[in-house]
Amino acid sequence: MIQAKRRIVLYQPQQVDASLGTLSSGDMLPLEMLQIAAWPDAEGYEVVIIDGSLYDQDTAHRMVVEACEGAMLYGVTGILGFMVKDGAQCSARVRAAHPNIKIVAGGWFASVRPDLFLATGVYDGVVRGQGEIAFRDIVQATAAGEPWDDIGSLALWRDGQVIENPKNPVVGWDKLPDAAWHLLDVEPYRERQMRADSHRHVLRMPTPPAMGSRKPYFGITFFSSFGCPEPCKFCCSPFVTSRRWKAMPAERMLDQLQMLKERWNYDVVRFHDANFGVMEKRVKEFAQGLIDRKLSIWWNSFIETNSILLYKPETLDLMAASGMHLAEIGAETGTDEFMKAQIGKPIKGDDNVRATYEMDRRGIECSVTYIIGYPKEEPDNMLATLEQAREAQAAAPRSSVTVWPYRPIPGTEMWDQAIELGFEAPQELEEWGSLGEYHLHETWPGRIPPHVAQVRKLYCHYQTLARGLVRAKDGLWEKLARWRLRSGNYAMGRLETKAFALWLKLHRLLSPRTEEISRSWVDPGHKTGTGENAAAKGIDQSEVISEATAGRARETVESGPK
Numbered sequence: 001m002i003q004a005k006r007r008i009v010l011y012q013p014q015q016v017d018a019s020l021g022t023l024s025s026g027d028m029l030p031l032e033m034l035q036i037a038a039w040p041d042a043e044g045y046e047v048v049i050i051d052g053s054l055y056d057q058d059t060a061h062r063m064v065v066e067a068c069e070g071a072m073l074y075g076v077t078g079i080l081g082f083m084v085k086d087g088a089q090c091s092a093r094v095r096a097a098h099p100n101i102k103i104v105a106g107g108w109f110a111s112v113r114p115d116l117f118l119a120t121g122v123y124d125g126v127v128r129g130q131g132e133i134a135f136r137d138i139v140q141a142t143a144a145g146e147p148w149d150d151i152g153s154l155a156l157w158r159d160g161q162v163i164e165n166p167k168n169p170v171v172g173w174d175k176l177p178d179a180a181w182h183l184l185d186v187e188p189y190r191e192r193q194m195r196a197d198s199h200r201h202v203l204r205m206p207t208p209p210a211m212g213s214r215k216p217y218f219g220i221t222f223f224s225s226f227g228c229p230e231p232c233k234f235c236c237s238p239f240v241t242s243r244r245w246k247a248m249p250a251e252r253m254l255d256q257l258q259m260l261k262e263r264w265n266y267d268v269v270r271f272h273d274a275n276f277g278v279m280e281k282r283v284k285e286f287a288q289g290l291i292d293r294k295l296s297i298w299w300n301s302f303i304e305t306n307s308i309l310l311y312k313p314e315t316l317d318l319m320a321a322s323g324m325h326l327a328e329i330g331a332e333t334g335t336d337e338f339m340k341a342q343i344g345k346p347i348k349g350d351d352n353v354r355a356t357y358e359m360d361r362r363g364i365e366c367s368v369t370y371i372i373g374y375p376k377e378e379p380d381n382m383l384a385t386l387e388q389a390r391e392a393q394a395a396a397p398r399s400s401v402t403v404w405p406y407r408p409i410p411g412t413e414m415w416d417q418a419i420e421l422g423f424e425a426p427q428e429l430e431e432w433g434s435l436g437e438y439h440l441h442e443t444w445p446g447r448i449p450p451h452v453a454q455v456r457k458l459y460c461h462y463q464t465l466a467r468g469l470v471r472a473k474d475g476l477w478e479k480l481a482r483w484r485l486r487s488g489n490y491a492m493g494r495l496e497t498k499a500f501a502l503w504l505k506l507h508r509l510l511s512p513r514t515e516e517i518s519r520s521w522v523d524p525g526h527k528t529g530t531g532e533n534a535a536a537k538g539i540d541q542s543e544v545i546s547e548a549t550a551g552r553a554r555e556t557v558e559s560g561p562k
Contacts, residue, residue, distance in 0.1 A: 006045060006071065006073075007067070008040055008045050008046065008047045008075070008139065009048045009050070010048065010049045010050070010074075010075045010076075011076045012049065012052060012053070013076065014052040014057060015028055015053050015203060016053070016202045016203075017085075017433075018057060020202075022201060022202050023192065023201045024201060024203055025192075025198075025201045025204040026190070026219075027205070027221055027268070028053065028221055029051075029220055030049055030184070032077045032106075032131075034183060034184060035132060035179045035180075035223065036075070036131055036132055036135040037049060037180040038132075038177040038178060039177060041180045041183065042177065045139065045143075049184070052086055054188050054192075057089075060090070061090045061093050065093055068097070071098075072101070073101070073102045073103075074098075074101055074102070074104075076090065076104075077107035077110070079108045080409060082433050082434070084109055084429065084430070084433045085430045088120070088429045088430050088433070091103060091105070092122055095121075103123050103124050104123065104127060104135070104138055105117050105125075105127070106126065106128075108236060110126045111129055111239075112236050112410045114164070116428075116429045118155065118157035121157075124148065125138070125154045125155065126154070128164065128167060128240075129240050129241065130153070131153070132176050133152070133153075134152060134168060152166060153167045170242065172247075173246060173248040173252065186264050190218050193216060193218050194218065195216065196216065205268070205300060206326060208267075208298040208326075209325065209365070211298070217267040218266050219266055219267060219269065219270055220260065220269055222256075222269050223273060224271055225246060225274070226245070227242075228243070228278075229275070230275065232345065233342060233412060234412055235412060237274055239412065241274075245278050247273075247279060257297070258293060266297065267298060268325075269300075270299070270301075271301035271302070273301060275302055275303075276301035276302050277301065277302075277308075278304075280311050280315055283311075283319065287319045287321070287322035290322040297323055298324075299323055299324055300325055300327065301328065302327075303327050303329065305329055305330075305331060305352050306345065306351070308327070308329075308358055309351060309355050309358070316359070317362065320364050326366070327367070328366075328367045329356065329366055331347075331368050331369060331370045331392070331401075332371055333370065333371065333374070333377075334384040334386070334388035335384045336349065337381075338374075342376060342414075350388070350391070353388065356392045360395070360398050360399045365398055366399035366401075368399060368401040369402050369403075370401070370404070371403070372386065372404075372406065375414050375420075377406075379449050382448065386403055386459055387488065390488055391488075393463055400463075402463075405447070405448055406447065407443045408425070423444050457497075458490050458493040458494070461493075461497055461500075462485050463481075463485065465480075465500075466478060477500060480496070
């Protein structure tokens with residue numbers, strides 16, 4: 001029997017700022033930590049994983065500090081957003097309590113800005129890019145009392161500057177062990193998802209339609225590939241992964257999910273792959289395998305427009321038959337010129353509209369995201385994007401087509417362009433913890449002209465009403481909104497939003513609030529320019545989206561760049 005050597009503590013920072021008054025979705029498992037824990041766990045190290053999202057912030061940090069007593073290594077990860085701030089604060093407490101412990105950071109944000117981490121004096125090193133092999137080497141070096149100077153993919157602080165060791169080659173899943181699933185107590189995640197209000201948790205996916213619109217369900221997240229071959233200039237994936245894509249074979253994926261189904265009896269799996277659908281053959285084998293094994297689950301994933309349109313119709317049919325209930329699609333922009341020059345995806349004409357329609361008509365909802373306010377983007381292009389979003393929503397009424405304000409992300413081509421155009425980036429590590437909250441406010445104020453912002457507000461208003469996300473009742477307001485989206489006629493829109501806001505206020509005063517929204521999911525991104533932000537800018541609240549729409553806009557957010 002392998003005896004435990006020394007302790008390793010891994011902290012998954014909180015996904016959501018608790019001060020917002022909500023929880024993160026209970027299906028968001030600490031996949032990164034389960035993956036890098038596999039090798040040291042198999043080699044006999046004691047690995048402790050603490051997921052901050054299960055606790056209040058002070059309790060989570062105290063648990064980490066206590067677990068680090070006598071430990072040899074502490075690791076933290078995170079993507080752009082509150083995870084950065086929470087991880088930095090927890091790491092600082094660990095360093096203060098245990099000055100001699102080794103501390104390492106990894107993940108998407110650390111990979112592109114290791115300087116911010118290392119300059120704090122808290123971290124001994126930062127892993128850039130794919131982390132499993134680098135973390136194994138760190139564990140072995142630390143246990144042997146050896147320096148980290150020659151470890152591949154590691155960034156170090158030496159003589160007041162960052163030294164970046166050459167990156168390890170990106171390896172495929174044949175070189176990586178399965179995640180250490182046995183280290184996870186899944187019951188707290190199940191309990192959170194079974195709450196009656198779980199549909200309001202941030203990042204929660206919609207309930208599969210066949211299960212009922214508001215029925216709680218138990219879901220898990222799962223990684224089945226690393227990287228993405230797309231060249232998107234607004235995304236840091238090309239920098240972090242060098243556009244390499246390595247995927248788990250379908251059979252191995254099925255074996256893992258079947259084992260977890262037998263162990264945990266989950267209902268839904270959400271793939272956290274940056275680009276699940278690169279290889280049609282793999283997707284087809286996976287879908288057929290679900291059917292052949294009678295593995296009755298629902299599943300959702302990111303898939304590109306181009307993949308959907310290039311797949312054979314029978315493959316799309318098979319995906320629907322196997323339980324796919326949601327496709328997340330990065331549509332990005334609405335013109336060929338901007339798509340080619342500034343985005344880089346092979347999308348032309350009405351491809352986004354057709355892809356959304358093809359999935360929607362098969363009963364697969366789509367979460368389609370467009371972006372406006374890019375560097376070098378003119379207002380006419382923003383309006384064209386809003387128009388294509390309207391067309392896609394009208395063509396696929398069961399789906400959600402959302403238009404986001406652009407968020408500058410370090411490690412991208414557009415980041416440099418944004419800086420040149422005057423975007424002011426945070427200077428300290430913790431300040432980056434709010435930059436990712438672009439579902440609540442614009443991270444680059446003033447980038448979207450007022451007349452474009454007004455069209456976006458009207459589109460968001462009609463889109464939310466049309467999909468039945470404000471009221472359970474399908475009445476005059478909903479029918480009018482669907483007509484607006486089909487026709488593209490927003491005339492009288494500002495008056496209608498004022499009238500709706502007044503109607504809603506009177507309705508709440510005169511009637512007890514007994515009705516509930518009919519869907520389990522509302523679109524993110526509708527908060528921009530409302531509430532406190534609107535008051536600060538002197539905007540008439542009735543001219544933007546309704547109070548009900550804005551208040552429910554926090555039920556789910558995008559979890560990272562596509």
